[in-house]
Amino acid sequence: MHPLRPSMTVEEAVAHFSPGSAEVQEVYNEEDEFVGYLTVESISLAMQRGELTRPILEFVVPEVSLQDQEHQTSSRSQLHAFFQSPISGIIFNSLYDGVYITDDVGITLFINQAYQRITGISEEEVKGVHMEALIKQGIISVSASLETIRTKRPVTLIQTIRNGRKIIVSATPVLAPNKEILYVISSVRDITELIRLKHELDSQKLRRQSLKEDALERPALGQGNIVVGPATKSLFQLAEKVAKTDAKVLLQGETGVGKSMIAKYIHSRSARSKETFMELNCAAIPGHLVEAELFGYEPGSFTGALKSGKVGILESAHRGTLFLDEIGDLPLELQVKLLKVVEESQFMRVGSTEVRHVDVRIITATHRDLATLVREGLFREDLYYRLNIVTFEVPPLRNRKEEIVPLLETYLGKFNEKYQENKTMTLECYEWLTNYQWPGNIRELANLVERLVVTTYHDSIDVGDLPSFLQQVFPASEPASLKEAVARLERTMITNAIHAHGTTRAAAEALGISQSAIVQKMKKLHLRVENESR
Ligand SMILES: Nc1ncnc2c1ncn2[C@@H]1O[C@H](COP(=O)(O)OP(=O)(O)OP(=O)(O)O)[C@@H](O)[C@H]1O
Secondary structure, eight states, rough: OOBTTTTTTTHHEEEEEEEGGGEEEEEETTTTTEEEEHHHHHHHHHHHHHHHBBBGGGOOOOOOHHHHHHHHHHHHHHHHHHHSHHHHHHHHTOSEEEEEEEEESSSSSEEEEHHHHHOOHHHHTTOOHHHHHHHHHHBBOOOOHHHHHHHOOOEEEEEEEETOOEEEEEEEEEEESSSSSEEEEEEEHHHHHHHHHHHHHHHHHHHHHTOOOOTTOOOOSSOOOOOOOOOHHHHHHHHHHHHSSSOOOOEEOOOTSSHHHHHHHHHHHHHTTTTTTTEETTTOOOHHHHHHHHEETTSSSSOOOOOOOOEOOOHHHTSSSSEETTGGGGGGHHHHHHHHHHSSSEEOBBBBOOOOOOEEEEEEESOOOOOHHTTTTSSSSHHHHHOOOOEEEEEGGOGGGGGHHHHHHHHHHHHHHHHOOOOOOOOHHHHHHTTOOTTTTHHHHHHHHHHHHHOOSEEEEEESSSSSSHHHHSSSSSSSSHHHHHHHHHHHHHHHHHHHSSSHHHHHHTSOHHHHHHHHHHTTOOOOOOOOOO
Protein backbone atom coordinates (compact mmCIF):
# COMPACT_ATOMS: atom_id res chain seq x y z
CA MET A 1 0.00 0.00 0.00
CA HIS A 2 1.22 3.55 -0.80
CA PRO A 3 2.24 5.68 2.18
CA LEU A 4 -0.27 8.08 3.57
CA ARG A 5 -0.02 11.54 1.95
CA PRO A 6 -1.36 14.73 3.61
CA SER A 7 -3.53 15.50 0.55
CA MET A 8 -5.41 12.20 0.78
CA THR A 9 -9.04 12.40 1.88
CA VAL A 10 -10.31 10.74 5.02
CA GLU A 11 -12.24 8.29 2.83
CA GLU A 12 -9.07 7.30 0.95
CA ALA A 13 -7.07 6.91 4.13
CA VAL A 14 -9.58 4.59 5.79
CA ALA A 15 -8.30 1.55 3.91
CA HIS A 16 -4.92 1.96 5.68
CA PHE A 17 -6.63 1.21 8.99
CA SER A 18 -8.08 -2.18 8.18
CA PRO A 19 -8.11 -4.74 11.01
CA GLY A 20 -4.70 -6.03 11.86
CA SER A 21 -2.85 -2.96 10.59
CA ALA A 22 -1.25 -0.42 12.87
CA GLU A 23 -3.60 1.98 14.61
CA VAL A 24 -1.18 4.86 14.31
CA GLN A 25 0.35 5.54 10.91
CA GLU A 26 2.98 7.92 9.68
CA VAL A 27 2.22 10.50 7.00
CA TYR A 28 4.81 11.63 4.43
CA ASN A 29 4.59 14.40 1.83
CA GLU A 30 5.33 13.97 -1.88
CA GLU A 31 9.04 14.53 -1.16
CA ASP A 32 8.84 11.67 1.35
CA GLU A 33 9.43 13.97 4.27
CA PHE A 34 7.75 12.98 7.54
CA VAL A 35 4.72 15.19 8.23
CA GLY A 36 3.18 13.62 11.34
CA TYR A 37 0.96 10.83 12.64
CA LEU A 38 -2.59 9.87 11.76
CA THR A 39 -4.40 7.81 14.40
CA VAL A 40 -7.40 5.54 13.94
CA GLU A 41 -9.17 7.63 16.55
CA SER A 42 -8.85 10.86 14.60
CA ILE A 43 -10.03 9.10 11.42
CA SER A 44 -12.95 7.64 13.31
CA LEU A 45 -13.89 11.07 14.66
CA ALA A 46 -13.69 12.63 11.19
CA MET A 47 -15.96 9.92 9.78
CA GLN A 48 -18.50 10.37 12.52
CA ARG A 49 -18.61 14.06 11.68
CA GLY A 50 -19.11 13.22 8.01
CA GLU A 51 -15.83 14.81 7.00
CA LEU A 52 -15.03 12.11 4.46
CA THR A 53 -13.70 14.41 1.75
CA ARG A 54 -11.44 16.52 3.97
CA PRO A 55 -7.65 16.12 3.53
CA ILE A 56 -6.08 14.12 6.31
CA LEU A 57 -3.54 16.90 6.86
CA GLU A 58 -6.21 18.49 9.05
CA PHE A 59 -6.10 15.47 11.34
CA VAL A 60 -2.38 14.79 11.43
CA VAL A 61 -0.69 15.22 14.83
CA PRO A 62 3.05 15.85 15.29
CA GLU A 63 3.46 13.09 17.89
CA VAL A 64 1.65 10.36 19.83
CA SER A 65 2.58 8.80 23.11
CA LEU A 66 3.72 5.21 23.17
CA GLN A 67 1.12 4.52 25.85
CA ASP A 68 -1.67 5.62 23.53
CA GLN A 69 -0.43 3.35 20.81
CA GLU A 70 -0.17 0.35 23.11
CA HIS A 71 -3.57 0.91 24.69
CA GLN A 72 -5.37 1.10 21.38
CA THR A 73 -3.65 -1.90 19.92
CA SER A 74 -3.96 -4.23 22.90
CA SER A 75 -7.73 -3.78 23.39
CA ARG A 76 -8.43 -4.87 19.82
CA SER A 77 -5.85 -7.49 19.20
CA GLN A 78 -7.77 -10.34 20.83
CA LEU A 79 -11.01 -9.61 19.03
CA HIS A 80 -9.16 -9.08 15.78
CA ALA A 81 -7.66 -12.48 16.16
CA PHE A 82 -11.11 -13.95 16.79
CA PHE A 83 -12.74 -12.31 13.78
CA GLN A 84 -9.87 -13.35 11.55
CA SER A 85 -10.02 -16.97 12.75
CA PRO A 86 -11.74 -19.64 10.65
CA ILE A 87 -13.80 -20.68 13.66
CA SER A 88 -15.60 -17.30 13.76
CA GLY A 89 -16.54 -17.77 10.10
CA ILE A 90 -17.92 -21.24 10.83
CA ILE A 91 -19.95 -19.95 13.77
CA PHE A 92 -21.40 -16.92 11.97
CA ASN A 93 -22.12 -18.87 8.81
CA SER A 94 -24.09 -21.47 10.73
CA LEU A 95 -26.59 -18.82 11.89
CA TYR A 96 -29.96 -18.47 10.16
CA ASP A 97 -29.98 -14.70 10.63
CA GLY A 98 -27.66 -12.43 8.72
CA VAL A 99 -24.62 -11.05 10.56
CA TYR A 100 -22.85 -7.82 9.62
CA ILE A 101 -19.73 -6.65 11.45
CA THR A 102 -18.09 -3.28 11.11
CA ASP A 103 -15.17 -1.75 12.94
CA ASP A 104 -15.45 1.29 15.15
CA VAL A 105 -15.60 3.73 12.25
CA GLY A 106 -18.11 1.85 10.14
CA ILE A 107 -15.92 -0.09 7.77
CA THR A 108 -17.30 -3.50 6.87
CA LEU A 109 -15.20 -6.35 8.21
CA PHE A 110 -17.39 -9.37 7.78
CA ILE A 111 -20.78 -10.54 6.47
CA ASN A 112 -22.03 -14.07 6.89
CA GLN A 113 -23.61 -16.30 4.25
CA ALA A 114 -27.14 -15.72 5.58
CA TYR A 115 -26.69 -11.97 5.03
CA GLN A 116 -25.70 -12.64 1.43
CA ARG A 117 -28.71 -14.96 0.99
CA ILE A 118 -31.16 -12.45 2.46
CA THR A 119 -29.89 -9.33 0.69
CA GLY A 120 -28.22 -10.59 -2.47
CA ILE A 121 -25.21 -8.44 -1.55
CA SER A 122 -21.85 -10.16 -1.98
CA GLU A 123 -18.85 -9.96 0.33
CA GLU A 124 -16.70 -8.35 -2.40
CA GLU A 125 -19.13 -5.45 -2.69
CA VAL A 126 -18.96 -4.44 0.94
CA LYS A 127 -15.82 -5.76 2.63
CA GLY A 128 -13.46 -2.91 3.48
CA VAL A 129 -16.06 -0.36 2.37
CA HIS A 130 -17.37 2.31 4.72
CA MET A 131 -21.14 2.24 5.44
CA GLU A 132 -21.48 5.83 4.27
CA ALA A 133 -20.17 4.80 0.86
CA LEU A 134 -22.69 1.92 0.71
CA ILE A 135 -25.51 4.36 1.36
CA LYS A 136 -24.17 6.73 -1.30
CA GLN A 137 -24.05 3.88 -3.84
CA GLY A 138 -27.67 3.01 -3.03
CA ILE A 139 -26.79 -0.49 -1.82
CA ILE A 140 -28.50 0.17 1.51
CA SER A 141 -30.84 2.99 2.58
CA VAL A 142 -29.62 3.65 6.12
CA SER A 143 -26.98 2.23 8.43
CA ALA A 144 -27.71 0.93 11.92
CA SER A 145 -23.95 0.50 12.50
CA LEU A 146 -23.28 4.20 11.91
CA GLU A 147 -26.15 5.10 14.23
CA THR A 148 -24.66 2.83 16.87
CA ILE A 149 -21.23 4.38 16.42
CA ARG A 150 -22.79 7.84 16.73
CA THR A 151 -24.94 7.08 19.77
CA LYS A 152 -22.83 4.31 21.32
CA ARG A 153 -26.09 2.43 21.90
CA PRO A 154 -27.81 -0.57 20.33
CA VAL A 155 -29.96 0.54 17.41
CA THR A 156 -32.68 -1.30 15.52
CA LEU A 157 -34.04 0.02 12.27
CA ILE A 158 -35.65 -1.05 9.02
CA GLN A 159 -33.35 -0.88 6.06
CA THR A 160 -34.26 -1.06 2.39
CA ILE A 161 -31.84 -3.00 0.23
CA ARG A 162 -31.23 -1.95 -3.38
CA ASN A 163 -33.47 -4.81 -4.61
CA GLY A 164 -36.39 -3.32 -2.67
CA ARG A 165 -36.44 -5.93 0.09
CA LYS A 166 -36.87 -4.68 3.62
CA ILE A 167 -34.75 -6.01 6.43
CA ILE A 168 -34.63 -5.39 10.16
CA VAL A 169 -31.13 -4.58 11.35
CA SER A 170 -30.26 -4.66 15.05
CA ALA A 171 -26.81 -3.23 15.68
CA THR A 172 -24.99 -3.71 19.00
CA PRO A 173 -21.70 -2.08 19.94
CA VAL A 174 -18.82 -4.20 21.27
CA LEU A 175 -17.11 -1.99 23.83
CA ALA A 176 -13.54 -1.93 25.13
CA PRO A 177 -13.01 -1.70 28.91
CA ASN A 178 -12.64 2.07 28.49
CA LYS A 179 -16.11 2.10 26.85
CA GLU A 180 -14.75 2.94 23.42
CA ILE A 181 -16.44 1.11 20.56
CA LEU A 182 -14.32 -1.67 19.07
CA TYR A 183 -16.83 -3.22 16.69
CA VAL A 184 -20.47 -3.09 15.78
CA ILE A 185 -22.22 -6.42 15.28
CA SER A 186 -25.58 -6.37 13.55
CA SER A 187 -28.10 -9.13 13.21
CA VAL A 188 -30.18 -8.94 10.09
CA ARG A 189 -33.57 -10.45 9.42
CA ASP A 190 -35.70 -10.37 6.31
CA ILE A 191 -38.95 -8.72 7.29
CA THR A 192 -40.70 -9.77 4.12
CA GLU A 193 -40.40 -13.24 5.61
CA LEU A 194 -41.73 -11.99 8.96
CA ILE A 195 -44.73 -10.36 7.30
CA ARG A 196 -45.43 -13.60 5.45
CA LEU A 197 -45.22 -15.60 8.67
CA LYS A 198 -47.48 -13.11 10.43
CA HIS A 199 -50.06 -13.43 7.67
CA GLU A 200 -49.85 -17.18 7.89
CA LEU A 201 -50.29 -17.11 11.66
CA ASP A 202 -53.19 -14.67 11.46
CA SER A 203 -54.94 -16.74 8.88
CA GLN A 204 -54.34 -19.95 10.85
CA LYS A 205 -55.64 -18.26 13.98
CA LEU A 206 -58.77 -17.16 12.15
CA ARG A 207 -59.19 -20.60 10.72
CA ARG A 208 -58.87 -22.17 14.13
CA GLN A 209 -61.27 -19.63 15.60
CA SER A 210 -63.85 -20.07 12.89
CA LEU A 211 -63.52 -23.71 12.09
CA LYS A 212 -63.34 -25.31 15.51
CA GLU A 213 -64.40 -28.90 15.45
CA ASP A 214 -67.02 -28.08 18.03
CA ALA A 215 -70.56 -29.05 16.96
CA LEU A 216 -71.96 -25.60 17.61
CA GLU A 217 -69.11 -23.65 16.08
CA ARG A 218 -68.99 -25.76 12.99
CA PRO A 219 -72.44 -27.17 12.52
CA ALA A 220 -72.55 -30.06 10.14
CA LEU A 221 -75.46 -29.79 7.77
CA GLY A 222 -74.20 -32.47 5.47
CA GLN A 223 -74.16 -29.86 2.69
CA GLY A 224 -70.72 -28.30 2.90
CA ASN A 225 -68.97 -26.26 5.50
CA ILE A 226 -70.51 -23.45 7.45
CA VAL A 227 -68.09 -20.78 8.60
CA VAL A 228 -68.93 -19.26 11.96
CA GLY A 229 -66.95 -16.24 13.08
CA PRO A 230 -67.13 -13.99 16.14
CA ALA A 231 -69.91 -11.87 14.60
CA THR A 232 -72.16 -14.81 13.74
CA LYS A 233 -71.39 -17.10 16.68
CA SER A 234 -74.24 -15.67 18.74
CA LEU A 235 -76.61 -16.12 15.78
CA PHE A 236 -75.87 -19.82 15.64
CA GLN A 237 -76.17 -20.09 19.41
CA LEU A 238 -79.61 -18.48 19.19
CA ALA A 239 -80.52 -20.70 16.24
CA GLU A 240 -79.58 -23.73 18.31
CA LYS A 241 -81.81 -22.50 21.16
CA VAL A 242 -84.89 -21.59 19.07
CA ALA A 243 -84.58 -24.83 17.10
CA LYS A 244 -85.82 -26.65 20.20
CA THR A 245 -89.09 -24.67 20.07
CA ASP A 246 -91.67 -23.87 17.40
CA ALA A 247 -91.24 -20.11 17.84
CA LYS A 248 -91.66 -18.13 14.63
CA VAL A 249 -88.38 -16.79 13.33
CA LEU A 250 -87.87 -13.76 11.10
CA LEU A 251 -84.46 -13.53 9.40
CA GLN A 252 -83.40 -10.10 8.22
CA GLY A 253 -80.36 -9.24 6.17
CA GLU A 254 -79.03 -8.39 2.73
CA THR A 255 -79.13 -10.83 -0.12
CA GLY A 256 -76.64 -13.71 0.11
CA VAL A 257 -75.78 -13.30 3.80
CA GLY A 258 -77.00 -16.80 4.68
CA LYS A 259 -80.63 -16.35 5.74
CA SER A 260 -81.89 -19.53 4.09
CA MET A 261 -78.85 -21.39 5.37
CA ILE A 262 -79.78 -20.40 8.94
CA ALA A 263 -83.39 -21.42 8.30
CA LYS A 264 -82.18 -24.87 7.17
CA TYR A 265 -79.90 -25.03 10.17
CA ILE A 266 -82.79 -24.34 12.56
CA HIS A 267 -84.81 -27.06 10.86
CA SER A 268 -81.93 -29.52 11.03
CA ARG A 269 -81.50 -28.96 14.76
CA SER A 270 -85.22 -29.19 15.56
CA ALA A 271 -87.50 -32.09 16.42
CA ARG A 272 -88.90 -31.73 12.88
CA SER A 273 -85.54 -32.48 11.25
CA LYS A 274 -86.73 -35.87 9.93
CA GLU A 275 -89.65 -34.18 8.15
CA THR A 276 -89.67 -31.94 5.06
CA PHE A 277 -88.13 -28.49 4.76
CA MET A 278 -90.06 -26.56 2.11
CA GLU A 279 -88.99 -23.23 0.70
CA LEU A 280 -90.87 -20.57 -1.28
CA ASN A 281 -89.40 -17.32 -2.51
CA CYS A 282 -92.34 -14.92 -2.57
CA ALA A 283 -90.50 -12.51 -4.87
CA ALA A 284 -89.46 -15.11 -7.44
CA ILE A 285 -92.91 -15.81 -8.91
CA PRO A 286 -95.76 -13.48 -9.90
CA GLY A 287 -98.15 -12.62 -7.05
CA HIS A 288 -101.16 -14.50 -8.50
CA LEU A 289 -99.16 -17.72 -8.71
CA VAL A 290 -97.82 -17.45 -5.17
CA GLU A 291 -101.28 -18.30 -3.79
CA ALA A 292 -101.56 -21.47 -5.87
CA GLU A 293 -98.00 -22.51 -5.10
CA LEU A 294 -98.37 -21.90 -1.40
CA PHE A 295 -101.90 -23.12 -0.69
CA GLY A 296 -102.43 -25.50 -3.61
CA TYR A 297 -105.56 -25.61 -5.76
CA GLU A 298 -108.49 -27.78 -6.75
CA PRO A 299 -108.82 -29.27 -10.27
CA GLY A 300 -109.75 -26.64 -12.89
CA SER A 301 -109.81 -23.79 -10.43
CA PHE A 302 -108.14 -21.30 -12.82
CA THR A 303 -106.93 -21.10 -16.40
CA GLY A 304 -103.74 -23.03 -16.85
CA ALA A 305 -104.27 -25.04 -13.66
CA LEU A 306 -103.49 -28.76 -13.70
CA LYS A 307 -106.52 -30.97 -14.22
CA SER A 308 -105.58 -32.99 -11.20
CA GLY A 309 -105.18 -29.94 -8.96
CA LYS A 310 -102.06 -29.43 -6.87
CA VAL A 311 -100.93 -29.80 -3.29
CA GLY A 312 -99.39 -26.53 -2.10
CA ILE A 313 -96.01 -26.09 -0.51
CA LEU A 314 -97.71 -25.43 2.82
CA GLU A 315 -99.37 -28.84 2.81
CA SER A 316 -96.19 -30.53 1.63
CA ALA A 317 -94.40 -29.10 4.65
CA HIS A 318 -96.89 -30.76 7.03
CA ARG A 319 -95.03 -31.74 10.26
CA GLY A 320 -91.93 -30.06 8.85
CA THR A 321 -90.72 -26.50 8.31
CA LEU A 322 -91.94 -23.92 5.78
CA PHE A 323 -89.41 -21.25 4.87
CA LEU A 324 -90.92 -18.17 3.21
CA ASP A 325 -88.17 -16.08 1.68
CA GLU A 326 -88.76 -12.42 0.75
CA ILE A 327 -91.94 -12.36 2.85
CA GLY A 328 -92.08 -8.56 2.34
CA ASP A 329 -93.16 -9.26 -1.25
CA LEU A 330 -96.19 -11.34 -0.26
CA PRO A 331 -99.32 -9.61 -1.67
CA LEU A 332 -101.59 -8.10 1.00
CA GLU A 333 -104.54 -10.38 0.20
CA LEU A 334 -102.35 -13.44 0.77
CA GLN A 335 -101.10 -12.00 4.02
CA VAL A 336 -104.64 -12.47 5.43
CA LYS A 337 -104.58 -16.13 4.38
CA LEU A 338 -101.15 -16.63 5.90
CA LEU A 339 -102.31 -15.00 9.14
CA LYS A 340 -104.99 -17.67 9.41
CA VAL A 341 -102.37 -20.37 9.01
CA VAL A 342 -100.19 -18.75 11.64
CA GLU A 343 -103.02 -18.22 14.13
CA GLU A 344 -105.22 -21.27 13.58
CA SER A 345 -103.10 -23.65 11.48
CA GLN A 346 -105.95 -23.58 8.94
CA PHE A 347 -106.16 -22.81 5.23
CA MET A 348 -108.18 -23.50 2.08
CA ARG A 349 -106.84 -24.53 -1.31
CA VAL A 350 -107.58 -22.15 -4.20
CA GLY A 351 -111.02 -23.00 -5.63
CA SER A 352 -112.07 -24.92 -2.51
CA THR A 353 -114.14 -24.10 0.56
CA GLU A 354 -112.82 -27.02 2.53
CA VAL A 355 -110.83 -25.90 5.59
CA ARG A 356 -107.65 -27.93 6.00
CA HIS A 357 -105.38 -28.25 8.99
CA VAL A 358 -101.65 -28.20 8.81
CA ASP A 359 -98.85 -28.51 11.35
CA VAL A 360 -95.86 -26.47 10.18
CA ARG A 361 -93.16 -24.39 11.69
CA ILE A 362 -92.92 -21.11 9.76
CA ILE A 363 -89.62 -19.32 9.27
CA THR A 364 -89.62 -16.13 7.22
CA ALA A 365 -86.90 -13.96 5.76
CA THR A 366 -86.58 -10.59 4.06
CA HIS A 367 -83.93 -8.17 2.90
CA ARG A 368 -86.43 -5.32 3.33
CA ASP A 369 -87.28 -3.51 6.53
CA LEU A 370 -90.66 -5.01 7.47
CA ALA A 371 -91.34 -2.36 10.12
CA THR A 372 -91.17 0.32 7.40
CA LEU A 373 -93.46 -1.73 5.14
CA VAL A 374 -95.93 -1.90 8.06
CA ARG A 375 -95.76 1.90 8.47
CA GLU A 376 -96.32 2.31 4.73
CA GLY A 377 -99.38 0.03 4.87
CA LEU A 378 -97.74 -2.60 2.64
CA PHE A 379 -97.46 -5.27 5.30
CA ARG A 380 -100.09 -6.25 7.87
CA GLU A 381 -99.11 -5.23 11.34
CA ASP A 382 -100.83 -8.24 12.96
CA LEU A 383 -98.97 -10.65 10.69
CA TYR A 384 -95.69 -8.82 11.30
CA TYR A 385 -95.99 -9.32 15.06
CA ARG A 386 -97.05 -12.93 14.63
CA LEU A 387 -94.07 -13.81 12.43
CA ASN A 388 -91.58 -11.75 14.32
CA ILE A 389 -91.31 -13.62 17.61
CA VAL A 390 -87.56 -14.07 17.28
CA THR A 391 -85.65 -11.82 14.88
CA PHE A 392 -82.24 -12.64 13.49
CA GLU A 393 -80.28 -9.72 12.04
CA VAL A 394 -77.75 -11.44 9.80
CA PRO A 395 -74.87 -9.01 9.25
CA PRO A 396 -73.46 -8.31 5.78
CA LEU A 397 -70.10 -9.91 4.99
CA ARG A 398 -68.27 -6.56 5.00
CA ASN A 399 -69.15 -6.29 8.72
CA ARG A 400 -67.64 -9.68 9.50
CA LYS A 401 -64.35 -9.42 7.69
CA GLU A 402 -62.74 -12.04 9.90
CA GLU A 403 -64.89 -14.67 8.18
CA ILE A 404 -63.74 -13.76 4.67
CA VAL A 405 -60.45 -15.69 4.65
CA PRO A 406 -61.98 -18.84 6.18
CA LEU A 407 -64.86 -18.59 3.69
CA LEU A 408 -62.43 -18.21 0.78
CA GLU A 409 -60.48 -21.22 2.04
CA THR A 410 -63.66 -23.25 2.55
CA TYR A 411 -64.92 -22.53 -0.95
CA LEU A 412 -61.48 -23.06 -2.49
CA GLY A 413 -61.45 -26.51 -0.89
CA LYS A 414 -65.00 -27.21 -2.05
CA PHE A 415 -64.44 -26.19 -5.67
CA ASN A 416 -60.98 -27.75 -5.84
CA GLU A 417 -62.66 -31.00 -4.96
CA LYS A 418 -65.51 -30.46 -7.39
CA TYR A 419 -63.25 -29.59 -10.33
CA GLN A 420 -60.30 -31.82 -9.36
CA GLU A 421 -58.02 -28.83 -9.00
CA ASN A 422 -55.39 -27.82 -6.48
CA LYS A 423 -55.63 -24.02 -6.46
CA THR A 424 -54.35 -21.77 -3.72
CA MET A 425 -54.62 -18.02 -3.20
CA THR A 426 -51.79 -15.56 -2.60
CA LEU A 427 -51.72 -13.53 0.59
CA GLU A 428 -52.15 -10.35 -1.44
CA CYS A 429 -55.29 -11.82 -2.96
CA TYR A 430 -56.67 -12.76 0.46
CA GLU A 431 -55.88 -9.27 1.68
CA TRP A 432 -57.46 -7.61 -1.35
CA LEU A 433 -60.63 -9.66 -1.05
CA THR A 434 -60.83 -8.99 2.69
CA ASN A 435 -61.07 -5.30 1.90
CA TYR A 436 -63.69 -5.70 -0.82
CA GLN A 437 -67.26 -4.62 0.02
CA TRP A 438 -69.02 -7.84 -1.17
CA PRO A 439 -72.43 -6.34 -2.09
CA GLY A 440 -73.62 -9.87 -2.95
CA ASN A 441 -72.21 -11.21 0.33
CA ILE A 442 -71.35 -14.92 0.69
CA ARG A 443 -73.17 -15.90 -2.48
CA GLU A 444 -70.97 -13.50 -4.44
CA LEU A 445 -67.87 -14.83 -2.69
CA ALA A 446 -68.74 -18.45 -3.45
CA ASN A 447 -69.47 -17.62 -7.10
CA LEU A 448 -66.20 -15.72 -7.45
CA VAL A 449 -64.14 -18.57 -6.01
CA GLU A 450 -65.82 -21.08 -8.31
CA ARG A 451 -65.18 -18.83 -11.30
CA LEU A 452 -61.50 -18.38 -10.34
CA VAL A 453 -60.97 -22.10 -9.81
CA VAL A 454 -62.47 -22.84 -13.21
CA THR A 455 -60.93 -20.03 -15.27
CA THR A 456 -57.36 -19.58 -14.01
CA TYR A 457 -54.54 -21.43 -15.78
CA HIS A 458 -52.10 -21.49 -12.87
CA ASP A 459 -52.34 -22.95 -9.37
CA SER A 460 -51.74 -19.78 -7.38
CA ILE A 461 -54.62 -17.31 -7.74
CA ASP A 462 -53.37 -13.74 -7.47
CA VAL A 463 -54.90 -10.24 -7.45
CA GLY A 464 -54.28 -10.02 -11.20
CA ASP A 465 -56.68 -12.94 -11.74
CA LEU A 466 -59.60 -11.11 -10.17
CA PRO A 467 -62.24 -9.68 -12.51
CA SER A 468 -61.28 -6.17 -13.56
CA PHE A 469 -64.21 -4.51 -11.75
CA LEU A 470 -62.84 -5.97 -8.52
CA GLN A 471 -59.33 -4.78 -9.21
CA GLN A 472 -60.54 -1.25 -9.80
CA VAL A 473 -62.46 -1.00 -6.58
CA PHE A 474 -60.39 0.59 -3.88
CA PRO A 475 -60.41 -1.52 -0.76
CA ALA A 476 -62.87 -0.21 1.79
CA SER A 477 -60.36 0.32 4.53
CA GLU A 478 -58.43 3.56 4.75
CA PRO A 479 -55.01 3.34 3.09
CA ALA A 480 -52.38 2.64 5.72
CA SER A 481 -49.78 4.86 4.13
CA LEU A 482 -49.09 7.19 1.24
CA LYS A 483 -47.13 4.37 -0.40
CA GLU A 484 -50.15 2.07 -0.22
CA ALA A 485 -52.47 4.75 -1.60
CA VAL A 486 -50.08 5.37 -4.50
CA ALA A 487 -49.91 1.62 -5.19
CA ARG A 488 -53.71 1.47 -5.32
CA LEU A 489 -53.93 4.40 -7.69
CA GLU A 490 -51.25 2.86 -9.90
CA ARG A 491 -53.13 -0.41 -9.90
CA THR A 492 -56.37 1.27 -10.99
CA MET A 493 -54.73 3.38 -13.69
CA ILE A 494 -52.73 0.49 -15.10
CA THR A 495 -55.71 -1.89 -15.08
CA ASN A 496 -57.86 0.71 -16.84
CA ALA A 497 -55.17 1.43 -19.41
CA ILE A 498 -54.60 -2.27 -20.15
CA HIS A 499 -58.34 -2.75 -20.40
CA ALA A 500 -58.70 0.18 -22.79
CA HIS A 501 -55.60 -0.40 -24.95
CA GLY A 502 -55.14 -4.15 -24.88
CA THR A 503 -51.34 -4.39 -24.71
CA THR A 504 -48.74 -3.24 -22.23
CA ARG A 505 -47.00 -1.30 -25.01
CA ALA A 506 -50.11 0.74 -25.87
CA ALA A 507 -51.07 1.14 -22.20
CA ALA A 508 -47.55 2.37 -21.37
CA GLU A 509 -47.74 4.90 -24.18
CA ALA A 510 -51.11 6.16 -22.93
CA LEU A 511 -49.74 6.53 -19.42
CA GLY A 512 -46.56 8.21 -20.63
CA ILE A 513 -44.17 5.58 -19.26
CA SER A 514 -41.96 2.98 -20.90
CA GLN A 515 -43.16 -0.55 -21.57
CA SER A 516 -40.52 -2.02 -19.26
CA ALA A 517 -41.66 0.37 -16.48
CA ILE A 518 -45.30 -0.73 -16.81
CA VAL A 519 -44.31 -4.41 -16.84
CA GLN A 520 -42.15 -3.89 -13.78
CA LYS A 521 -44.95 -2.06 -11.98
CA MET A 522 -47.46 -4.76 -12.91
CA LYS A 523 -45.20 -7.41 -11.43
CA LYS A 524 -44.75 -5.38 -8.27
CA LEU A 525 -48.50 -4.84 -7.98
CA HIS A 526 -49.17 -8.54 -8.69
CA LEU A 527 -51.06 -7.72 -11.85
CA ARG A 528 -50.72 -10.52 -14.32
CA VAL A 529 -48.70 -9.68 -17.41
CA GLU A 530 -50.38 -11.66 -20.16
CA ASN A 531 -48.45 -13.11 -23.06
CA GLU A 532 -49.13 -10.52 -25.73
CA SER A 533 -47.86 -12.53 -28.62
CA ARG A 534 -50.98 -14.70 -28.51
N1 LIG B 1 -71.73 -19.07 7.28
C1 LIG B 1 -71.62 -19.58 6.06
N2 LIG B 1 -70.62 -20.43 5.76
C2 LIG B 1 -70.49 -20.94 4.52
N3 LIG B 1 -71.33 -20.65 3.51
C3 LIG B 1 -72.36 -19.82 3.76
C4 LIG B 1 -72.55 -19.23 5.03
N4 LIG B 1 -73.66 -18.44 4.97
C5 LIG B 1 -74.11 -18.53 3.71
N5 LIG B 1 -73.36 -19.35 2.98
C6 LIG B 1 -73.55 -19.67 1.57
O1 LIG B 1 -73.81 -18.45 0.86
C7 LIG B 1 -74.77 -18.64 -0.16
C8 LIG B 1 -75.92 -17.68 0.07
O2 LIG B 1 -76.57 -18.01 1.30
P1 LIG B 1 -78.16 -17.96 1.47
O3 LIG B 1 -78.85 -18.43 0.22
O4 LIG B 1 -78.50 -18.63 2.73
O5 LIG B 1 -78.33 -16.39 1.58
P2 LIG B 1 -79.69 -15.56 1.75
O6 LIG B 1 -79.41 -14.51 2.76
O7 LIG B 1 -80.83 -16.49 2.01
O8 LIG B 1 -79.81 -14.90 0.33
P3 LIG B 1 -81.19 -14.36 -0.40
O9 LIG B 1 -81.76 -13.32 0.50
O10 LIG B 1 -80.68 -13.78 -1.67
O11 LIG B 1 -82.04 -15.55 -0.57
C9 LIG B 1 -75.19 -20.09 -0.06
O12 LIG B 1 -74.46 -20.82 -1.03
C10 LIG B 1 -74.78 -20.52 1.34
O13 LIG B 1 -74.47 -21.90 1.40
